[in-house]
Amino acid sequence: MASTAVRGRDRGRAPGRGTPGSFDIKDQTKAEVTLDASAGGSKPSKTQQFQQQVATEILARMQEGTAPWQKAWQPGALQGRRAVNGSTGRPYSGQNSLWLLVRGFDRGFTDPRWVTFNQxxxxxxxxxxxxxxxRILIYKPFERKNADGTPKLDEKGRPITGAFASTATVFNAEEIDDMPAMPGSVERERTWEDAGTGEALIAASGAHIVHQDQSQAFYVPGSDTITLPNKEQFDSETGYYSTAFHELSHWTGHSSRLDRGTHDGFGGHEYAREELVAELSSFLIAGETGCGYEPSNSASYLQGWAQRRDQSDPQKEVQAALHDASKATQFLLRPLEDEPA
Structure with missing residues (x-):
């Protein structure tokens, strides 16, 4: 994957970076960037304000004992409500997908389509x-150039691209007159045969996964191994893949991958934070792959985080968890995107 950088319109300074307005997002999805509003002491940009808004909303719900991924989704029915661009037909991804899904649910919309005023x-x-x-995040791409006008290349000779970070406003189709009728709902009873993308993602990861006749699923960093119950122990493929995606998200945190660092053991603060990251990632992957989502286990992850979270700045911690979950999601999805058509 070519190196990528993103520039913020606020001209602020990114944490740990020396160039005003330039944000390195190498090896991340370009739609998932955490911009520190305190960087450089400047006024938060619209992009930063949006990130804060999402984190604040999620935190408020978690403090009330619920969260966006604990909505009353029927197992496997998440894909039917996934937000899509009503003009291009493409699903929204990452944080945009999560935000529009939640806002659409809160506002009672049954139409998942969202478009800009101009669209x-x-x-x-x-x-x-x-x-x-x-509000959603948008990125306008550009190709970096050398002083002589030739394209800048990475170590593998590929063009180095970048993007200007900004936001856009989208409206739900139910608030738009003369909008074409929505195609029929895709929600239906799911079967194991529907899970081709889930299997492809697991296989493409290369993770060492062991299936055993047991009731628990877990990842062991020391052996870099995921252990899952046998498929037949799950009531549906939705439960199986939600669990597998959760453990694969933990797997991405290994030092040889995204290196999220070691946590402080079962029951500690860092352990609870990692569980939050993994469950968020499982939710996002479910939407991306169409495998559906099973919310029944997320309450324990949420309660654990709420009891052990960092009391000093919980909003910033939620924002960081969203950032890490988005990176984990993109890490697992990228091999599928790179496969030849």
Whole structure:
């Protein structure tokens, strides 16, 4: 993957970086960047404000004993509500996907399509007066150049690309007049035969996974091994893949991969934080792959985090967990994206 950098419109200074307005996001999805609002002492940009808004909302729900990924989704039905761009038909990804899914649910929308004002206008539709839009992250790509105008290349000779970070406002299709009718719902009873993408993701990871006749699933960093119950022990493929994605997310934190560092053992603060990262990642991967999501186990992860979290700055910690979950998700999805068509 070519090196990538992103520039913030606020011209602020990124943590640990020397160039104002330039944010290195190498080996991350370009739609998932955590920008520290305190960096350089400047006023938070719209991008930073959006990151803070999402973290604040999630924190508030967690403190109330719930969270976006604990909504009353029916197991496996998450894909039917996944937010998509109503103009391009492409699903939103990462934090945008999570945010629009939650906001759509909160506001009672059954149509998963979201478009910008201009996209609606181009389609011959019209955003109603007084309609409330939702902010999302957007990145405008560019190719880095040398002083002589030639493309900058990474160590493998590939162009180094970048992006300008900003935000956009999108409106739900239910608040737009003359919007084309929504295609029929894709929600249905799922079967094991539907899980091809889930199997492909597991296989592409190369993780060492052992299946045993037992009731627990866990990852052991020392042996770098994931242990899962046998498939037939799960009530559905949704439960199996939600569990597998959770443990694979832990696996990405190994020092040879994303290196999230060692945690402080079962029951400690860092352990609880890692569980939060893994469950968030499982939720995001479920939406990306279409394997569905099983929320029944997430309450324990949430309660553990709430009891052991860092009391000094919980909002910043949630923001960091979102950042790490997005990186873990992209790490696991990238091999599928790189496969030849």
């Amino acid at each position: 609606a206008k181009k389609a011959g539709a019209k955003v109603r007066q007084g309609a409330k839009g939702e």
